[in-house]
Amino acid sequence: MATAEPKLTAKRVKFIITRQDDPNSASYTEEFELDYRPGMNVISALMEIQRNPVNVKGESTAPVCWESNCLEEVCGACSMVINGKPRQACAALVDNLEQPIRVEPMRTFPVVRDLVIDRSRMFNALKRVKAWIPIDGTYDLGPGPRMAEKKRQWAYELSKCMTCGVCLEACPNVNEKTDFIGPAAISQVRLFNAHPTGEMNAEERLEALMEDGGIEGCGNSQNCVRACPKGIPLTTSIAEMNKATTKHMFKRWLGV
Amino acid sequence: MKGFYSRKLHSLLGVIPLGFFILEHMLTNFSAVEGGPQGFKDSVAFLNGLPLVIVLETFGIWLPLLYHGVYGMYIAFQAKPNNKRFPNERNLRYLLQRVTGVIVFVFVIWHLYETRVQVALGNVTHEELGGVMHHILTTPVFFVLYLIGVIASAFHFANGLWSFMVSWGITVGPRAQRVSSYICMGLFVITAVLFTWSMFAFRGSEFQAEGTALLETFRILIG
Numbered sequence: 001m002a003t004a005e006p007k008l009t010a011k012r013v014k015f016i017i018t019r020q021d022d023p024n025s026a027s028y029t030e031e032f033e034l035d036y037r038p039g040m041n042v043i044s045a046l047m048e049i050q051r052n053p054v055n056v057k058g059e060s061t062a063p064v065c066w067e068s069n070c071l072e073e074v075c076g077a078c079s080m081v082i083n084g085k086p087r088q089a090c091a092a093l094v095d096n097l098e099q100p101i102r103v104e105p106m107r108t109f110p111v112v113r114d115l116v117i118d119r120s121r122m123f124n125a126l127k128r129v130k131a132w133i134p135i136d137g138t139y140d141l142g143p144g145p146r147m148a149e150k151k152r153q154w155a156y157e158l159s160k161c162m163t164c165g166v167c168l169e170a171c172p173n174v175n176e177k178t179d180f181i182g183p184a185a186i187s188q189v190r191l192f193n194a195h196p197t198g199e200m201n202a203e204e205r206l207e208a209l210m211e212d213g214g215i216e217g218c219g220n221s222q223n224c225v226r227a228c229p230k231g232i233p234l235t236t237s238i239a240e241m242n243k244a245t246t247k248h249m250f251k252r253w254l255g256v
Numbered sequence: 257m258k259g260f261y262s263r264k265l266h267s268l269l270g271v272i273p274l275g276f277f278i279l280e281h282m283l284t285n286f287s288a289v290e291g292g293p294q295g296f297k298d299s300v301a302f303l304n305g306l307p308l309v310i311v312l313e314t315f316g317i318w319l320p321l322l323y324h325g326v327y328g329m330y331i332a333f334q335a336k337p338n339n340k341r342f343p344n345e346r347n348l349r350y351l352l353q354r355v356t357g358v359i360v361f362v363f364v365i366w367h368l369y370e371t372r373v374q375v376a377l378g379n380v381t382h383e384e385l386g387g388v389m390h391h392i393l394t395t396p397v398f399f400v401l402y403l404i405g406v407i408a409s410a411f412h413f414a415n416g417l418w419s420f421m422v423s424w425g426i427t428v429g430p431r432a433q434r435v436s437s438y439i440c441m442g443l444f445v446i447t448a449v450l451f452t453w454s455m456f457a458f459r460g461s462e463f464q465a466e467g468t469a470l471l472e473t474f475r476i477l478i479g
Contacts, residue, residue, distance in 0.1 A: 003452065084341050085341070125315070136467050170338070170341075170342060172336050172338050172347070172350065173334065173335060173336075175334075175335075175336040177333070177334045177336065178334050203348050210258070210260040211258070211259075211260070212258060212259045212260075213259065214259070214260060215260070216259050216260045216262075216263035216320045217259075218423075219331070219335065219350055219353075219419075220341075220346065220349075220350060220419045220422055220423070221346060221350035221351075222344070222346035222347065222350075223338070223342045223344070223346075223347050226342070226344055226452075227342070233430070235422075235430070236428060236429055236430065237423075237431070239422050239425055239427065239428040239429075240424050240425065240428050241425075241427060241431070242422065242424060242425040243424070243425020243426075244425070245260070245425075246264075246424050246425050247425075249260075249261075
């Protein structure tokens with residue numbers, strides 16, 4: 001009795017988690033209650049549930065699946081919808097969240113299981129826009145041109161993108177009715193086109209953005225720039241690429 | 257046509273010529289406020305006196321309106337609004353742009369049927385349109401519907417101008433987009449007020465006498 005007493009008075013944290021057993025089955029919610037620990041975040045809570053997968057009704061259940069890696073908001077793997085907002089679970093401190101804490105997968109992406117989503121479309125988008133700098137050759141190409149420091153500073157901000165998918169989740173134009181590529185890849189075109197060596201392939205990337213489902217899919221809701229956990233100026237990137245693709249369009253018409 | 261070009265054309269036509277047309281329409285209507293029935297008649301006569309007026313109407317109004325309207329419906333119904341989760345001002349305007357687009361689509365068809373289509377059918381003449389508007393706008397239900405249509409049109413035009421400047425890469429940074437927001441929302445208020453003002457002018461009894469004989473046939477037509 002004496003040992004059970006502090007447990008009853010201890011602070012508890014309630015989670016309502018949206019679960020899904022496989023990609024095709026219907027989703028359902030399950031509630032969990034955990035002991036509060038100072039400094040806990042959503043990932044540590046999920047780990048706790050994994051250790052002791054018992055729901056609020058006292059039933060033993062399958063542990064909740066999720067993805068995470070770096071645990072310091074740089075890899076983008078643990079993105080999920082927490083209390084209605086898409087964000088990284090590792091950076092979601094329980095102390096800052098309203099209870100009960102609702103955790104859902106980012107349903108803009110195909111759900112694999114529980115909170116695990118398939119972000120393949122984002123990586124395919126990066127391939128589509130050629131978000132890299134081709135430097136391989138059969139001989140030493142020598143050093144590339146230098147980048148101005150001023151340019152490097154803003155380009156560095158764009159390079160913080162971790163392909164986490166939060167901007168796509170926030171965008172009302174990324175949905176099953178459209179094939180819009182999403183803000184992240186558009187901003188990466190700006191990054192690689194800003195690079196003095198990457199610039200040599202700038203037109204290829206712009207043309208990729210002018211394909212179906214490219215930059216024209218933006219509807220200017222500007223949710224992306226507000227949702228981005230890295231504070232990347234996504235709408236500035238989109239407008240800058242609007243300018244570049246418009247210029248490229250006229251150049252293509254009038255230049256030949 | 258590839259999505260990029262069709263969307264760009266939609267954006268361009270919304271401003272040139274349709275944006276110019278809405279401003280022209282606003283000023284023509286305002287001549288009813290300034291000059292009464294005669295002033296409005298003169299403005300209408302001036303427009304009809306333009307050379308190649310049917311060509312100007314076809315390529316400056318009808319075809320752009322048709323394309324902008326139909327493609328706009330496609331854009332509007334592709335959206336999946338999330339304003340509850342993201343209650344910010346730009347996202348609200350994103351939603352309103354699509355909602356007003358659908359309202360304006362219906363409103364323009366109705367308004368055209370009552371005015372330009374009736375002129376084409378020979379039921380009224382251009383000069384009698386002031387009287388037609390008087391008849392419509394003195395009916396309270398129609399007045400309210402017109403008010404909604406007019407405010408929706410003004411918003412769709414002004415906010416569309418804002419997103420046009422983003423989509424063509426004219427306003428790129430956050431400051432430019434903020435300043436253009438203020439300007440465009442100011443334009444929305446001015447456009448809405450001037451249109452509404454002229455609606456009240458058309459309600460004046462001096463417009464009643466306009467083309468009463470033909471109006472009787474028209475009255476039967478629109479019920």
